[in-house]
Amino acid sequence: MFEPSNSAAFLVAANQRPLAVKPALYPTARPYDVIVRNKAVAINPVERAKQEMGDMMFPWLKYPIILGNDVAGEVVEVGSCVDRFKPGDRVVGHAMGMSKESNNPAEGAFQNFTVLFEHMTSPIPDSVTFEQAAVMPLAVSTAACGFYQDDQLKLELPTTDTTPGSRGEILIVWGGATSVGCNAIQLGVASGYTVFTTCSPRNSDLMYKLGASEVFDYNDPNIKHTLLKAINDRPIAGGLSLGRGGAETMMDVFPKCKGNKFIACGNYPEPHPAPKNMVMLRIICKFLSWQISMWWKGMTRGIGWKFIFADTLTNNGVGKAVYTDYLPKALADKSYVPAPEPIVFGHGLDVIQEAFDYQARGVSAKKVVVTL
Template sequence: MSSNTAMPENTAAWLMAEKANPLVVKSSTYTAAGPNEIVVRTAAVAINPLDWMKQDTGSFVCPWVKYPFVMGSDIAGEVVEVGRGVTRFKVGDRVMGHSVGMDEKQNRSAEGSFQTFTILLAHMASPIPASMSYESACVIPLGASTAACGLFQEDQLNLQYPSVTSKPTGETVIIWGGATSVGLNAIQLAKAAGYEVITTASPKNFELVKHLGATKVFDYRSKTVVADIIRALDQKKVAGALTMGRGAAEACRDILKHCHGKKFIAMATYPSLATPPTSLVLLRTILNFISWNISHWVTCKARGIGSKFIFGTTLAHNGVGKALYENYFPQALADNLFTPSPEPQVIGHGLKFIQPAMDLQKEGVSAKKVVVTL
């Protein structure tokens, strides 16, 4: 886009102040693509718990954010501008990508997906085939990124990278919470990296997780689930565990205690109170977080188990982002070797539907992802 070209009009759904509700739809500055960036005209966005959690809890989540701010992580759309150094994309390309505006190192509204024109880091975007809808494509990024952080980062499970030509490693990964957004992506990525996957889900989602690559699946509500998984892992070499959901880390501590292999838990879910507090919310949330962490650390230390929480944007600053969005997704999506998951649940068209979509996601959806088209 030349300097003589008038900048397009941009509009965004703004979080105007800490805990402000609802989001306010109003004009926003169009930001040109910098080096190694692209600008995408947004066609569809997906909603994640991070969005409503930031709105509800304020400084407890991403405290570095300054208001007003544009949130949003999942995006699919059309490239309208490419920055210096970008050779993978051209204007008109259909892409999906992970908007990392809420990452502490990026921390800018121009990189939030809840707007008409969004900046993407080029290495955090991937072309999508003509046969794939924007609605389907936009469900992938944050779930896949979070899964990839846990599976492949050196400070997490440190598994080998996924590939369309991978060979079996002979090792098994435990994915607790296989029907979650992160879990559905983790199953496929772990399989593509050459690992056998054992997972948990509700019985209604057993066939789904098996279809995506899980070898065995267990009902996480079963009273014998821990013992059943321990038996299933007998004589197997474990590559570690990736956990989503309440009680997941505790269950995997009990499982890994009896397993051979890597005793490490990559945790995608932060501890929360069983009943959301109605008073002193932030204080009680922080105290619960601290007490849980102390108890968890002591238990893991006694059992020789390592663990770490995942923050789903860290891959933007190490080789994992490039391995996923540049080296794996383009071919995997083109060859139908990766299934966009979960299925999109489109609730409306236009930025005015972002707030209702966040409210719906907060209420909870099963094996689906709430999507808004633009």
């Protein structure tokens, strides 16, 4: 008989490090839940930010907290209303424990067993390893929120039989080599848009492999002119900003374009270079001044923009459309590939803190993963 014993890497107080690995309650499956024995989890900047910035980030979370969004593993239990999965199934899903609506340690990723919502979970084929699958969830959800929600770009949903470029509109993804960017390119193509993206030249081949039609160097001093020339008066579907300078560039380019002049912002502005003193004050000042500038430019130029919150797709139909209706078939027929490539940092809950520190030093076109 299965006798579960759970452990987790807890953030026990604001700014506390390292994470404390200790026993955790084994979760109970509600009617629409899936309980997964985690085999691989991925590290995202937002989890490290919660540890470093304390209650400035996710102030609704109560200590001790189990962080983490990205889970890949095997189903061990399902709720009474779940018929898509059974014990033993290999799955990937977005753990929602850090969201304001959930706020539930049982739904955090950094533990041996995690509760996932059935409609935010996808089966993975045998050809995809747990380490590969773990890079996807938060990146997929962020891109999906920016693309498909009614308060964002409101794009057409992805399907496995949509012809790339069939909608005749250009979708800009600034920061294609980020984990979100790698998934945004694929979702945009599967939704029928012509995707233009930016990255450093060393990652251009990967961007084309994922389906981008045009790839630009974001360090090009003439990037605005280059983008406008490539758009060539064709309609735009909007833009997704995932890196420094993206939203500002699109704010200058979009007034000269026709189509959906909206920017979904997937990253927050930060001082550059990073400050070495009065860090928090300078971060706040940068954020406020950036928002004022964007508000004024958007209002005077007729450009809409909004920050993305990657948990809002849970209950508005977008999550189900992606994780239930699209990803299972797309992963099975290999029209969607897990990206970026995982960097397997180590094994076990006790190395997650070290993985945080490794990720903080910066990775490009890769994502840090820990096996369990």
